[in-house]
Amino acid sequence: MSNPVPLLAARDLTKAHGRTEALRGASVELQAGEILAVTGASGSGKSTLLHCLAGIVRPDGGSVSYGEEHIDRLPERRLSELRRTEFGVVFQFGQLIPELTALDNVALPLMLGGAGRRQAQERAGEWLERFGVRGQGALRPGEMSGGQAQRASLARALVTGPKVVFADEPTGALDSLASEQVMTALVHTARESGTSVLLITHDAQVAAYADREVTLSDGTVARAEVAA
Ligand code: ADP
Numbered sequence: 001m002s003n004p005v006p007l008l009a010a011r012d013l014t015k016a017h018g019r020t021e022a023l024r025g026a027s028v029e030l031q032a033g034e035i036l037a038v039t040g041a042s043g044s045g046k047s048t049l050l051h052c053l054a055g056i057v058r059p060d061g062g063s064v065s066y067g068e069e070h071i072d073r074l075p076e077r078r079l080s081e082l083r084r085t086e087f088g089v090v091f092q093f094g095q096l097i098p099e100l101t102a103l104d105n106v107a108l109p110l111m112l113g114g115a116g117r118r119q120a121q122e123r124a125g126e127w128l129e130r131f132g133v134r135g136q137g138a139l140r141p142g143e144m145s146g147g148q149a150q151r152a153s154l155a156r157a158l159v160t161g162p163k164v165v166f167a168d169e170p171t172g173a174l175d176s177l178a179s180e181q182v183m184t185a186l187v188h189t190a191r192e193s194g195t196s197v198l199l200i201t202h203d204a205q206v207a208a209y210a211d212r213e214v215t216l217s218d219g220t221v222a223r224a225e226v227a228a
């Protein structure tokens with residue numbers, strides 16, 4: 001199979017947290033517009049891989065390229081610009097800003113990009129709507145359920161129209177019906193805008209939304225398969 005040049009490519013990544021080797025030579029590629037599921041047991045290095053790919057954590061070894069740029073070697077300034085303009089990240093534990101309402105959490109990336117508050121809030125409201133939590137817009141993260149916070153995190157990751165969305169178990173706190181709703185909204189958005197998605201999940205039903213699945217095992221990619 002002759003693949004086009006990948007949008008994002010990690011090669012032979014290694015990363016230790018103290019004495020724990022979270023990544024031991026993991027390689028993975030993400031094509032433009034592709035939805036890739038990353039599965040694997042708890043502790044297999046999935047979150048660490050995502051953080052390295054998204055330029056949040058620098059790997060100890062190996063390389064991460066995004067188009068022509070080497071994420072692992074970029075200066076912090078360019079990295080934050082990439083994270084703000086091209087990447088959207090949904091962290092495993094949501095990590096919304098506790099002092100801000102859901103609406104303002106979602107509006108924030110737009111305001112950091114220079115949008116006015118009113119316009120940013122309007123767009124933010126539309127994204128909360130897509131993920132079924134518009135009614136929770138006035139709540140602060142501590143007042144929302146885990147599932148509502150995850151939906152708001154997805155809205156926050158997508159509101160700027162990123163080229164790549166990194167989602168770390170975005171349905172981990174959702175029941176199967178809610179997972180289906182959230183995945184439908186995420187996939188629809190990605191297809192509509194050509195956004196690539198790297199999706200970490202434990203759930204085979206969620207992974208089934210992806211074009212392809214790779215499995216991490218002890219910090220390396222154990223198995224790659226092409227979905228039908
Ligand atoms: P997964 O997301 O697949 O559960 P992680 O990437 O979170 O895996 O973690 C991989 C390994 O690294 C685990 O053994 C975990 O305990 C360890 N680890 C992850 N983050 C840290 C950290 N900040 N400090 C120490 N150990 C960590």
Ligand code: MG
Nearest residue numbers: 046047048092
């Ligand atoms: Mg994890």
